[in-house]
Every structure is written in structure tokens, then in C-alpha cells.
Amino acid sequence: MTVLNELHQDHVNLNKLLAVLGNKLEKLKQGEMPNFVLLADAVDYITSYADAYHHPREDQMYDFFKESGCPELDDAIAQCVDEHKQLKKSSTDIIEAVDCILTDAVVPMDQFIAKLERFLDDQIEHLNLEEGTLFPLLDEVANSEQWQALEPELPKIDDPLFGEQQKQRYIDLYSELLRDMQ
Numbered sequence: 001m002t003v004l005n006e007l008h009q010d011h012v013n014l015n016k017l018l019a020v021l022g023n024k025l026e027k028l029k030q031g032e033m034p035n036f037v038l039l040a041d042a043v044d045y046i047t048s049y050a051d052a053y054h055h056p057r058e059d060q061m062y063d064f065f066k067e068s069g070c071p072e073l074d075d076a077i078a079q080c081v082d083e084h085k086q087l088k089k090s091s092t093d094i095i096e097a098v099d100c101i102l103t104d105a106v107v108p109m110d111q112f113i114a115k116l117e118r119f120l121d122d123q124i125e126h127l128n129l130e131e132g133t134l135f136p137l138l139d140e141v142a143n144s145e146q147w148q149a150l151e152p153e154l155p156k157i158d159d160p161l162f163g164e165q166q167k168q169r170y171i172d173l174y175s176e177l178l179r180d181m182q
Contacts, residue, residue: 003061003151004135010054011127017042018123025116028109040098046123047091055084057154058130064150065142073137080134083126094119 021042024034062077097115100107 003147003154004139007054007058007061008131008135010050011131014046014050014054014123015127017045018120018127021116022120025113025120028113028116036098036101040095040102043091043094043098043119047088047095051084051088051091053155055087059084060154061138061150062134064153065138065146068141070137070141073134073141076129076134076137080126080129083122083129087122087126090119090122 021039024039027034059081062081066074066077068074094115097107097112101112
């Protein structure tokens with residue numbers, strides 16, 4: 001499996017999780033209270049895996065290909081790296097809000113809904129940039145020798161939610177994903 005295929009599969013998995021969060025957001029807007037522990041697990045997964053592993057892996061790949069001689073690719077890479085920083089802040093904001101709810105702090109639900117909606121919109125917009133612009137440009141510009149040189153440099157870890165063996169802390173979240181996909 002190539003680097004782009006692996007990263008694309010991460011995006012497919014993230015989209016599944018974002019769809020579940022989107023369903024929770026719609027229920028919140030209708031006045032239903034979701035399981036905030038599962039919501040916290042979903043956001044934690046995105047933060048732990050995407051922000052701590054997936055995005056740094058992409059950033060390392062983008063660094064390898066920046067100044068490729070393709071201005072469109074260089075611009076997309078710069079935008080994407082900036083978005084990774086913004087996504088980390090957005091993740092921190094939503095985690096803090098969920099933590100407040102879980103510790104019974106008063107959190108106005110309209111503010112929480114707005115944060116969750118912004119978090120989801122930012123994540124989806126970012127995935128669309130990578131899948132719709134950046135990955136196709138990389139596929140077009142990079143050659144097989146470059147991919148072979150890059151691949152051993154990139155870190156590899158097993159995905160704690162979608163990998164071969166789910167981490168115990170994500171078992172309930174994985175079960176919820178399966179239920180939502182039926």
C-alpha cells in the first residue's frame with residue numbers, strides 16, 4: 001500500500017467518525033443529549049491519532065515535496081500545513097468543552113453546538129482540500145523514486161480505532177460506529 005493510499009484510508013476512517021459526530025450534532029440541535037463520554041472518545045481519537053500521528057506524517061511528506069517546482073502544489077502544501085495548526089486548536093477547544101460537560105461545569109449548549117459544528121466543518125473542509133487538491137497534485141508531480149525514498153522516513157503506527165486491534169479505550173466508540181453504519 002502506498003503512502004497516499006494509507007493516508008487516504010485514514011481520511012475514509014475519519015470521515016466515518018465525522019459522520020457519527022455529525023449525527024450527534026443533529027440530535028443536539030433537536031434537544032437530545034448524546035452520550036458525552038462517546039463524544040469525548042471520538043474527539044480524543046481525532047486529536048490523539050490525527051493530530052499526533054496522521055497530520056505530522058502528512059507534514060513530513062509535504063516537507064519532502066515542497067518547492068517541487070509546481071506552484072499550485074506548493075500553495076496547497078502551505079495552506080494544508082496552516083490548516084493542521086488550526087485543526088489542532090479546534091480540537092483542543094472542543095475537548096475542553098466536552099471535558100467541562102463531563103465534569104458538570106455549566107456549558108451553554110448553544111455555544112457547545114457552535115464549537116462542535118465549527119470543529120466538524122473545519123475537519124471536513126480540510127479533508128476535502130487534501131483529497132480534492134493536494135493528493136491529486138502529489139500523485140501527478142511525484143515519481144516512484146521519490147515515494148520510495150520517502151516511505152521509510154515516515155512513522156508507522158497501528159490505528160487505535162480502525163487498526164487490526166482496537167485499543168480498549170475505543171471499544172465502545174468502535175461499537176457505536178458499527179451501529180451508526182448499519
